[in-house]
Amino acid sequence: xxxxxxxxxxxxxxxxxxxxxxxxxxxxxxxxxxxxxxxxxxxxxxxxxxxxxxxxxxxxxxxxxxxxxxxxxxxxxxxxxxxxxxxxxxxxxxxxxxxxxxxxxxxxxxxxxxxxxxxxxxxxxxxxxxxxxxxxxxxxxxxxxxxxxxxxxxxxxxxxxxxx
Amino acid sequence: xxxxxxxxxxxxxxxxxxxxxxxxxxxxxxxxxxxxxxxxxxxxxxxxxxxxxxxxxxxxxxxxxxxxxxxxxxxxxxxxxxxxxxxxxxxxxxxxxxxxxxxxxxxxxxxxxxxxxxxxxxxxxxxxxxxxxxxxxxxxxxxxxxxxxxxxxxxxxxxxxxxxxxxxxxxxxxxxxxxxxxxxxxxxxxxxxxxxxxxxxxxxxxxxxxxxxxxxxxxxxxxxxxxxxxxxxxxxxxxxxxxxxxxxxxxxxxxxxxxxxxxxxxxxxxxxxxxxxxxxxxxxxxxxxxxxxxxxxxxxxxxxxxxxxxxxxxxxxxxxxxxxxxxxxxxxxxxxxxxxxxxxxxxxxxxxxxxxxxxxxxxxxxxxxxxxxxxxxxxxxxxxxxxxxxxxxxxxxxxxxxxxxxxxxxxxxxxxxxxxxxxxxxxxxxxxxxxxxxxxxxxxxxxxxxxxxxxxxxxxxxxxxxxxxxxxxxxxxxxxxxxxxxxxxxxxxxxxxxxxxxxxxxxxxxxxxxxxxxxxxxxxxxxxxxxxxxxxxxxxxxxxxxxxxxxxxxxxxxxxxxxxxxxxxxxxxxxxxxxxxxxxxxxxxxxxxxxxxxxxxxxxxxxxxxxxxxxxxxxxxxxxxxxxxxxxxxxxx
Numbered sequence: 054x055x056x057x058x059x060x061x062x063x064x065x066x067x068x069x070x071x072x073x074x075x076x077x078x079x080x081x082x083x084x085x086x087x088x089x090x091x092x093x094x095x096x097x098x099x100x101x102x103x104x105x106x107x108x109x110x111x112x113x114x115x116x117x118x119x120x121x122x123x124x125x126x127x128x129x130x131x132x133x134x135x136x137x138x139x140x141x142x143x144x145x146x147x148x149x150x151x152x153x154x155x156x157x158x159x160x161x162x163x164x165x166x167x168x169x170x171x172x173x174x175x176x177x178x179x180x181x182x183x184x185x186x187x188x189x190x191x192x193x194x195x196x197x198x199x200x201x202x203x204x205x206x207x208x209x210x211x212x213x214x215x216x217x
Numbered sequence: 218x219x220x221x222x223x224x225x226x227x228x229x230x231x232x233x234x235x236x237x238x239x240x241x242x243x244x245x246x247x248x249x250x251x252x253x254x255x256x257x258x259x260x261x262x263x264x265x266x267x268x269x270x271x272x273x274x275x276x277x278x279x280x281x282x283x284x285x286x287x288x289x290x291x292x293x294x295x296x297x298x299x300x301x302x303x304x305x306x307x308x309x310x311x312x313x314x315x316x317x318x319x320x321x322x323x324x325x326x327x328x329x330x331x332x333x334x335x336x337x338x339x340x341x342x343x344x345x346x347x348x349x350x351x352x353x354x355x356x357x358x359x360x361x362x363x364x365x366x367x368x369x370x371x372x373x374x375x376x377x378x379x380x381x382x383x384x385x386x387x388x389x390x391x392x393x394x395x396x397x398x399x400x401x402x403x404x405x406x407x408x409x410x411x412x413x414x415x416x417x418x419x420x421x422x423x424x425x426x427x428x429x430x431x432x433x434x435x436x437x438x439x440x441x442x443x444x445x446x447x448x449x450x451x452x453x454x455x456x457x458x459x460x461x462x463x464x465x466x467x468x469x470x471x472x473x474x475x476x477x478x479x480x481x482x483x484x485x486x487x488x489x490x491x492x493x494x495x496x497x498x499x500x501x502x503x504x505x506x507x508x509x510x511x512x513x514x515x516x517x518x519x520x521x522x523x524x525x526x527x528x529x530x531x532x533x534x535x536x537x538x539x540x541x542x543x544x545x546x547x548x549x550x551x552x553x554x555x556x557x558x559x560x561x562x563x564x565x566x567x568x569x570x571x572x573x574x575x576x577x578x579x580x581x582x583x584x585x586x587x588x589x590x591x592x593x594x595x596x597x598x599x600x601x602x603x604x605x606x607x608x609x610x611x612x613x614x615x616x617x618x619x620x621x622x623x624x625x626x627x628x629x630x631x632x633x634x635x636x637x638x639x640x641x642x643x644x645x646x647x648x649x650x651x652x653x654x655x656x657x658x659x660x661x662x663x664x665x666x667x668x669x670x671x672x673x674x675x676x677x678x679x680x681x682x683x684x685x686x687x688x689x690x691x692x693x694x695x696x697x698x699x700x701x702x703x704x705x706x707x708x709x710x711x712x713x714x715x716x717x718x719x720x721x722x723x724x725x726x727x728x729x730x731x732x733x734x735x736x737x738x739x740x741x742x743x744x745x746x747x748x749x750x751x752x753x754x755x756x757x758x759x760x761x762x763x764x765x766x767x768x769x770x771x772x773x774x775x776x777x778x779x780x781x782x783x784x785x786x787x788x789x790x791x792x793x794x795x796x797x798x799x800x801x802x803x804x805x806x807x808x809x810x811x812x813x814x815x816x817x818x819x820x821x822x823x824x825x826x827x828x829x830x831x832x833x834x835x836x837x838x839x840x841x842x843x844x845x846x847x848x849x850x851x852x853x854x
Binding site: 078080082084085115116122123138139140152155175177181183186193195200 | 247251282285431433434436439473509510512514515526527528530531590591592670675679814821822
């Protein structure tokens with residue numbers, strides 16, 4: 054059985070690989086580009102990258118799981134990042150993260166079944182003076198609190214409602 | 218084109234700009250987060266509505282993050298005025314006032330950059346700037362980071378031109394004499410690193426800039442790269458010339474997309490003008506710089522781990538020696554310095570070693586760049602001479618603690634650093650003093666904590682971070698930090714025994730001893746310093762199940778004070794996510810402790826005139842009546 058979200062375009066992948074030399078030094082930049090294209094690193098794509106660079110798939114997997122940037126599962130349509138840097142932690146970032154988990158009914162690191170939302174914790178986005186910070190899609194929500202969570206999600210919920 | 222011709226062109230361009238009215242808007246990531254792009258849109262539409270053509274220039278960050286979005290309006294023969302916290306609806310007022318008319322809109326201004334004795338505060342005389350000394354931040358926020366001519370017109374690349382006329386050994390001697398120490402954290406003397414790399418055998422050498430700023434709470438490298446990337450590039454080219462290297466790399470976190478974009482544009486412009494490339498400024502010296510995007514790993518800050526990542530491998534450090542200066546990237550001699558270290562180089566070449574080492578303390582020359590975050594009035598970025606007392610940073614530069622709270626501690630250097638308590642507020646900050654105090658300069662991230670922050674919880678937070686970021690190569694770091702974290706969790710949960718404190722101390726020291734790189738060697742610092750300076754707090758958690766700062770969740774309870782509850786108000790009931798608050802309209806509200814998730818939403822919404830929700834620790838202090846009532850309620854339900 055095909056895993057959920059495992060579809061990826063082999064053609065797009067080939068386009069990315071064409072731009073690179075068959076040099077394993079370029080592995081991380083290739084993986085970053087693959088992720089930019091597909092939103093995550095599909096297993097099949099990693100196998101193809103390994104083949105291309107003449108590496109064992111496990112070595113590619115080893116690099117992909119080492120770095121924080123790489124994701125092995127697809128993101129939701131509305132990706133929510135909750136900052137857990139030092140300043141955000143002191144300002145109550147954990148409470149915001151928990152409120153998001155409750156509102157979205159998913160845990161940090163998960164994507165909702167309908168694929169509308171995914172929730173991720175990030176270490177610091179460098180906006181410490183606005184702590185605690187949450188990023189929804191690309192918009193930064195400063196000075197969050199558990200109380201503001203529900204409201205901040207409203208526009209995304211409506212936007213993502215399927216048109217019946 | 219010779220450098221003279223380039224400089225002439227830059228100066229002409231800058232003067233032409235200065236002859237008219239122009240607007241600078243801070244659009245570094247921090248400014249954007251505060252809404253700077255909306256402000257720019259508002260300026261554009263307001264100006265086009267009035268058919269006025271005024272350049273609006275994206276600049277970096279002048280370090281006053283609390284004042285973002287920040288706008289500077291410059292008019293010929295008049296004062297340059299800095300406006301703070303500008304929102305789109307204030308834009309028409311500024312256009313009407315200071316772009317078209319003669320009203321300087323001083324009520325919106327933070328101050329002026331020149332003074333004519335008028336009422337507006339003169340920015341260089343603000344308490345903050347009086348204590349700052351800006352060497353590497355001096356252009357940040359005043360020039361367009363994507364226009365190389367702005368950099369050159371403001372003194373840029375003159376040092377490179379000078380350096381190319383010096384012999385490499387002379388440059389290295391100058392850097393050695395300046396006393397510059399690496400700004401990446403450990404403070405290794407830069408000149409010695411340069412000398413080792415220069416003397417290392419090998420035809421191919423590399424210069425690498427470490428811009429993998431991973432400390433959660435430090436962002437100065439990002440600000441420098443977003444505000445004045447040419448300064449870093451100039452430092453790297455000079456280093457390349459001194460090393461005899463032909464190629465440089467900037468390893469920058471992928472989490473900093475704007476920094477990457479601005480470096481990319483800076484490199485392209487450098488190449489176009491022949492400042493980078495096969496023949497740097499006509500000297501015959503060939504130097505190219507590429508960007509390598511890091512995929513996010515705190516351990517990559519360690520130089521050998523960074524090299525592993527650049528080679529496309531898992532970012533794990535290795536045993537040194539050999540040092541990267543002899544055996545680095547792809548086995549070639551490699552000079553690896555932090556962003557700020559490279560930024561200082563043009564200044565040192567321009568002003569000479571003595572100009573630099575006359576600033577700061579005997580063993581830590583020059584200035585230090587800090588990010589100020591946490592519970593202070595004016596968070597942001599500051600550059601101060603080494604040796605500045607911490608008290609001055611907290612009270613004069615960062616404006617003191619917010620909401621009149623009491624200073625408790627400053628965590629310096631992020632997860633690798635340690636906290637400095639109030640009793641040490643007067644220590645002069647430099648590499649060695651901080652190390653003696655159990656902390657370290659590290660990234661230069663400073664987080665200020667007040668009485669509402671728990672020392673135990675903060676140390677636990679950092680351990681949680683380092684445990685996740687440990688690469689796993691060294692057993693003591695991989696398993697030791699995990700064990701430390703589990704003890705810290707026991708303490709904040711109230712499950713620890715008093716003997717655990719000794720174990721914590723011992724294990725912390727073992728982890729430091731048994732780890733290869735800076736991550737493991739410094740990961741226990743937050744624990745060791747809090748154990749040293751806030752021992753009472755640890756004991757209260759263990760012996761009394763009491764969290765004095767009311768933070769550790771398992772040791773606190775939320776309680777509605779019956780006498781203060783308004784009865785008619787239902788704010789807390791409506792907001793409680795777990796339906797833990799009971800009470801009909803007109804009745805006193807009561808929190809069901811079994812259901813309460815301790816999110817604090819009730820405390821947040823309870824109107825200030827009632828202020829009826831309180832945090833209590835230890836939990837045993839809850840009035841027995843309340844506990845009984847709730848248990849009976851649960852029984853009935």
